[in-house]
Amino acid sequence: MLDQARALDASDPLAEYRDRFDLPDGVIYLDGNSLGALPKATTERLQQVMREEWGTDLIRSWNSADWIHLPQRVGGKIAPLIGAQPHEVIVADSVSVNLFKLISAALKMQSGRRVILSEPGNFPTDLYMIQGLEGQGLATQRLAERNAIVEALDGDVALLLLTHVHYKSGAIFDMAALTKAAHDVGALVLWDLSHTGGALPVDLNGCDADFAVGCGYKYLNGGPGAPAYAFVAERHHDAIDQPLSGWMGHAAPFEFSDDYSPAPGVDRLLCGTAPILSVSALEVGVDLIAEIGVHRLWAKSRALSEFFLECLAEAGVDLPLVSPEEPMKRGSQLSFRHEEAYALCQALIARGIIGDFRAPDILRLGFAPAYLRFEDMARTAEELADILAKSAWDTPEFKHRAAVT
């Protein structure tokens, strides 16, 4: 399969972009869905932000480097990747904090309704933020299995909150159909695009979505813990009322008024001062992904994962696939079940192949197409086959769990 892989790499129109990332030698990185790789331009840009903007221009950079509009600027660049208008997206805080803002806003808009509907096994923080509002006495969580969500929608549901691409399985929800089903009962919809943005195209406005949030540190390559983004459809801009009403979301923050008055549009989602170094790093990642183009990225990611499955079959590996078999129905990842998935993941890492483990029994391999090669697929399949054939994962060393798994 290695020859075939090399031929595919030779004709890959995205092959040139691998060199735009700073990747360690001897590593096959299949965890870009957890932490995207470092764009080479990021280190240069951050040097500039530190030395010129912070060090030299100091406080003046709020105007001269336009730090004050950095959240809007980067949000506007993310917008076309997710089917939004530039003024509908802003960079702020974390996914969790943005979920809290938008769930709260939805509850305010839906007076008389307090149910937030989601699925069990959604990414935990999505559920935890609903539970935070439950603890405040303002919301009621309702969970329905993914094939029973439409039936669980009724006139009590204020908001349907779903993650578009499931973090564990990679399964994609039908955004258009579910948004319509929610709207049919008067519910709003909030999409978590953490495993979508930068990996596959999505059309928020085409689907008539109300709200969305997404992560900056996965397929957008914004760096560890990069700030997140939030989307509010233009039609809701005047209705948004959210409780994290910090001074940066004020209509006139530098008037230092005692009374909060929200800024227009998505600006009112801002709360405190944005972490400029981290948002600047995110901008570089977003620029690079936008340059490559999200349609081309998704096409390559499907080709990579399909080729990987062929390589596995060729090598006689038959791990149960948890992800959908149909490539159009999954995100940029493949997840496999193995009862010792943690140890299996560690055994791969020891051979320079970095995937990740998701409790309790999932080996998750992400195919960030901006910097992966078909050759990486062939080699990974080969090593995985060898590890399984020899039960090389079955050692105390590989079973010992670190703080972060």
Next chain:
Amino acid sequence: MLDQARALDASDPLAEYRDRFDLPDGVIYLDGNSLGALPKATTERLQQVMREEWGTDLIRSWNSADWIHLPQRVGGKIAPLIGAQPHEVIVADSVSVNLFKLISAALKMQSGRRVILSEPGNFPTDLYMIQGLEGQGLATQRLAERNAIVEALDGDVALLLLTHVHYKSGAIFDMAALTKAAHDVGALVLWDLSHTGGALPVDLNGCDADFAVGCGYKYLNGGPGAPAYAFVAERHHDAIDQPLSGWMGHAAPFEFSDDYSPAPGVDRLLCGTAPILSVSALEVGVDLIAEIGVHRLWAKSRALSEFFLECLAEAGVDLPLVSPEEPMKRGSQLSFRHEEAYALCQALIARGIIGDFRAPDILRLGFAPAYLRFEDMARTAEELADILAKSAWDTPEFKHRAAVT
């Protein structure tokens, strides 16, 4: 006064630390209370975080570089600067977001009480976060002038929320006395240390304070929009229940459970993933301030501001001082009233002296003692006297206001 200034600089035990900062030539920077200067070590450290931790070790750095405990590690280093134990302080989010968490937690602990008492003219975001909870129907804001706060404390007050050093005037509240007065009526106290931490010593535990928040980008030199910190007295660690219950505050985030269960102690104040680049930059600033020592810093800042007032008197400048005249009663700043304070500030900036303007009529000069010289005081007084004598501020150019004032 210049000779006297140079003599003072020659005998200043902190003079050597100026060289640890990357300061632009020809600039006197009197705005470290808004954005602290760049420590030279920060650019090197961030290069290392980007190239080695992110670029090379990638996702493994959550364990190998201990990113997962970075919020606790940096919080623990801030703790001795504010009279806290290391496990009582954590770095997270922004001041605004942390205010929301702790006001919410206080309301939960004080069932039956819903008044949050503060002062008019407090830093706006402090009031806006109370108002955010008012909008949720969970709190009632009560404001009392600073000399009437004790009288405004009664059995309805859940929490007294004050900023220790006032952002505009620099006036210091008596933390011990006000904390005791609040406790006497059963109220909890939350101190905003944004203009305190790293500038003057404060003894949270000695004053029996309950909660505190503070800013990373002023006297801690953490960089633009650096993450903030939060303090919870150990005796409240088990009682804290806050609604921004994100996955990083979960007792076992990597078990990916559907149900939120708070981590012990201040860890439960974490919400989303910390912006590692920005927190890493903050750590460098905190290390440097801790090395210099906050008692020495405050002594020098008082000497600087007293000397500056002497220089002004010598130069015949008689701008009304808004800050307390007694140096022990003000933070590391001097604020003056002038009806065209904005233009006056711009005229100073045009001469390389960067202070700031706070609406509507305050010229605020900050004396970050880690990198300022007595010579800077003499020169600033000289230029200010000249600008005022010639009304050099009175031009359309200096009156034109930018987005950030």
